[in-house]
Amino acid sequence: MSAPVVHVSGVRKTYRSGSIEFEALCGIDMTIDEGEYVAVVGPSGSGKSTLMNLLGCLDIPTEGTYLLGGEDVSTMSEAQLAEVRNRRIGFVFQQFHLLAYLPAWRNVELPLLYAGLPRAERRERAVAALERVGLGDRVRNRPGELSGGQQQRVAVARALVTEPDIILADEPTGNLDSASTAAVLALLDELHDAGRTIVLITHEHEVAARASRNLVIRDGLITDDVLVGAR
Numbered sequence: 752m753s754a755p756v757v758h759v760s761g762v763r764k765t766y767r768s769g770s771i772e773f774e775a776l777c778g779i780d781m782t783i784d785e786g787e788y789v790a791v792v793g794p795s796g797s798g799k800s801t802l803m804n805l806l807g808c809l810d811i812p813t814e815g816t817y818l819l820g821g822e823d824v825s826t827m828s829e830a831q832l833a834e835v836r837n838r839r840i841g842f843v844f845q846q847f848h849l850l851a852y853l854p855a856w857r858n859v860e861l862p863l864l865y866a867g868l869p870r871a872e873r874r875e876r877a878v879a880a881l882e883r884v885g886l887g888d889r890v891r892n893r894p895g896e897l898s899g900g901q902q903q904r905v906a907v908a909r910a911l912v913t914e915p916d917i918i919l920a921d922e923p924t925g926n927l928d929s930a931s932t933a934a935v936l937a938l939l940d941e942l943h944d945a946g947r948t949i950v951l952i953t954h955e956h957e958v959a960a961r962a963s964r965n966l967v968i969r970d971g972l973i974t975d976d977v978l979v980g981a982r
């Protein structure tokens with residue numbers, strides 16, 4: 752058995768501003784195995800974004816440990832975290848976060864550029880990732896020439912291109928109409944079926960129901976861990 756992709760234990764996160772402290776995560780334990788599709792679901796203010804920042808190595812916990820692919824990332828420096836982030840995590844955000852002046856394939860190759868790969872390989876892998884998300888005919892289009900759903904699929908291609916350990920999607924359908932939402936969720940289903948590990952963060956129970964497991968978060972604690980198993 753290989754180590755779980757995510758192993759979080761006793762994680763707390765306290766925000767401080769001046770003399771005021773607020774504990775946004777109050778002792779989180781969670782394990783995610785390779786190939787799982789897990790949704791973290793909870794209302795606004797429950798700690799989802801705080802947890803996403805920790806899982807995505809954008810921040811470190813105040814207390815507790817986080818092993819990502821067996822590697823302890825809970826005490827790493829900013830530079831070490833940046834390297835782990837680029838190697839192990841593919842991000843998909845609500846606001847797409849694409850660069851407007853770059854064609855789709857240039858957006859998708861960015862993580863490979865940061866990783867220092869040669870240009871020909873970057874291009875080949877970026878085009879393959881765009882084909883994977885059904886945008887093989889849009890590689891030269893800039894984000895402004897694409898629909899919202901297509902832009903989010905470009906973002907998914909960018910998340911996939913490094914072959915990360917996890918795809919971490921924070922409210923990926925929050926900005927999409929229902930048709931584009933359906934297309935993006937269908938794409939996540941496909942990636943799950945192909946063996947990808949996916950963590951989806953959402954406040955919408957219908958979106959969470961697409962995952963195979965739901966972790967319910969409330970006031971900084973995981974209050975439920977349920978198999979959904981609709982698929």
Ligand SMILES: Nc1ncnc2c1ncn2[C@@H]1O[C@H](COP(=O)(O)OP(=O)(O)O)[C@@H](O)[C@H]1O
Nearest residue numbers: 766767773775794795796797798799800801802
């Ligand atoms: N930088 C911060 N400083 C102080 N409090 C924060 C900060 N970020 C978030 N919080 C508080 O932590 C709690 C959880 O926030 P967040 O993780 O953004 O929840 P969610 O994403 O589920 O809406 C909220 O009460 C929020 O006000």
Ligand SMILES: [Mg+2]
Nearest residue numbers: 796799800801
């Ligand atoms: Mg949030």
